[in-house]
Amino acid sequence: MSHDMHRKARARMPFVPALAGLAACRDQEIVVTTMGAAREWPKLSSHPLDFHYLPSTMGQAPLVALGLALAQPGREVICLNGDGCMLMNLGALVTIRAAAAVNLTLVVMDNGLYEVTGGQQTVAAVAQTDFAGFARAAGWPSVLEFDTLDDWQVAAPKLTEAPGPRFVVLHVEPIGPAYQLPSLGPMSERIAKFRQALGVA
Amino acid sequence: MISGPSIAAAFAQAGVSHVVWIPDSTLGTWEPALEQSRDLKLLRVAREGEAWALAAGLWIGGQQPLVVMQNTGLFESGDALRNVLFDLRLPLYALIGYRSYLLANSPDTARAFTEPVLQAWGLEYLLATTDDDVPALVDHYHACRQAARPGIGLIAEGRG
Numbered sequence: 568m569s570h571d572m573h574r575k576a577r578a579r580m581p582f583v584p585a586l587a588g589l590a591a592c593r594d595q596e597i598v599v600t601t602m603g604a605a606r607e608w609p610k611l612s613s614h615p616l617d618f619h620y621l622p623s624t625m626g627q628a629p630l631v632a633l634g635l636a637l638a639q640p641g642r643e644v645i646c647l648n649g650d651g652c653m654l655m656n657l658g659a660l661v662t663i664r665a666a667a668a669v670n671l672t673l674v675v676m677d678n679g680l681y682e683v684t685g686g687q688q689t690v691a692a693v694a695q696t697d698f699a700g701f702a703r704a705a706g707w708p709s710v711l712e713f714d715t716l717d718d719w720q721v722a723a724p725k726l727t728e729a730p731g732p733r734f735v736v737l738h739v740e741p742i743g744p745a746y747q748l749p750s751l752g753p754m755s756e757r758i759a760k761f762r763q764a765l766g767v768a
Numbered sequence: 769m770i771s772g773p774s775i776a777a778a779f780a781q782a783g784v785s786h787v788v789w790i791p792d793s794t795l796g797t798w799e800p801a802l803e804q805s806r807d808l809k810l811l812r813v814a815r816e817g818e819a820w821a822l823a824a825g826l827w828i829g830g831q832q833p834l835v836v837m838q839n840t841g842l843f844e845s846g847d848a849l850r851n852v853l854f855d856l857r858l859p860l861y862a863l864i865g866y867r868s869y870l871l872a873n874s875p876d877t878a879r880a881f882t883e884p885v886l887q888a889w890g891l892e893y894l895l896a897t898t899d900d901d902v903p904a905l906v907d908h909y910h911a912c913r914q915a916a917r918p919g920i921g922l923i924a925e926g927r928g
Contacts (some may be wrong), residue, residue: 618828624851627821630813634825634833637786637811658814662822665812755857758828767830 580716582676582739583607586647588716589674592724596643597635597765601628603682603742604647606749615764616642619751626656629673633663636671636732639765643670643727650677653698654691660705660734669731678741686741702734714738770923772798774899775863778906779834780807786826787811788819789836794925795865798836816841817848823860824852832913835862838925839882849889859916861909866895869924886920893920 586604590611597616600608605621618635620628632646653659653675663671679692691698699712709729713719719737726733751757762768775798779787786809787802789795802810813819816837823833837845842864852858868876886893894908895901905921912919 622851622855624817624821624848627817627848627851630818630821631825631828634822634827634831635829636825637809638826638829638831656815656818659818662813662818754855758856758858762828762830765828765830 577738578714579678579738579740580714580719582678582742583611584716585676585719585737585739587611588720588723589645589647589726593645596645596727597632597639599628599632599635599644599646601647602649602652603678604649604676605751607742608647609749609751615760618761619757621749621751622754626652626654626659628652629656629659629663632671632673633659633666633668636668637666638767640670643672644668645672645674645726647674647676650675650679650691650698651681651683651689653677654689654696657701660702660707663732664705664707667732671732672726672735673732674735674737676739677736678739680741682741699734699736707732707734709733710735712736712738769794769898770896770902771899772801774902776801776805776808778902779909780805782906782909783832784808784834785831786823786833787836788813788823788826788833790816790819790838790841791836792838792840792865792867792925793927794867795836795838795863795923816845820845820848820852820860824856824858827858827860833860835860836864837862838865839867839878843878843881843885853889853891853918859913859918861912861919861921863905863921863923864893865925866922867925868927869895869922870897870926882922886922891918891920893922895922895924897924 599618601620605619636644681687699710702710788811819835823835826833868874868879896905
């Protein structure tokens, strides 16, 4: 079996409906997006507590989300990360666990590909890496994994009821050949509006 | 050498809320004072690039973080620094351990590249060598914060 066949052999849910399942039950949570999620989430949500971390440093979105969670302990923070991003900074799993941010949920949209650069396989896909296993080993109190949309749609509304921080892997299909990151306007203006929405401006 | 109690008291008084760090053998002596501070929350990261992103989230969320790392970590974390200070334009302040600064004629390349790298980034920095320099460091912190620009305090070290 080729490595690519290994990647495709797993059941995967479609990317946009997976995000839509979360958008449908989102209330006043801060949502931090990056990469593929930053492209699709703005089509599903225009909430003032959406923070699109774009332009970004690949791998650092969970840390930005951790900072927000620690700064705003009365709010839930959901970070929509990519698998390539997660792979680039696995140490974040340890850092977040050590910081004990109980109000943080880290969702990894795992498609096994670097879509932003044209769809090459990640080394994690080749190695068939178990991201959820990393989170368990790092001591995260809640680790969840979904590969069907039906299961995910049932679990998503109750996500923040589990003890935090929570690590969620969604096995998703690639977005497709039209992958292109959006232009969301000047970051400094978006940060100012976001801080205003938080009441800290 | 700059002491932990001096740094902790001065930056707590200056309004810092969180210290985001990876220690070296000089900065590491500050750990008890940082941990015992009633006003500072010490946050440990796994690699230096994380420090800039974590501090970014804290600042965006309304806190006043201080980043602390060695100059080698400054080099390692260049892309995160670039993103946070220049893409996001956040006015973060960092204390950077200046390894080998106090060793005359040191061949340490970390020493050789520290100031040229800061100059290349266009970052304003101030060198501190003893506790007597801490008030000037705090003044620099306040000046950077008031001007809403990033700044660096260089902490002179021996072997780091």
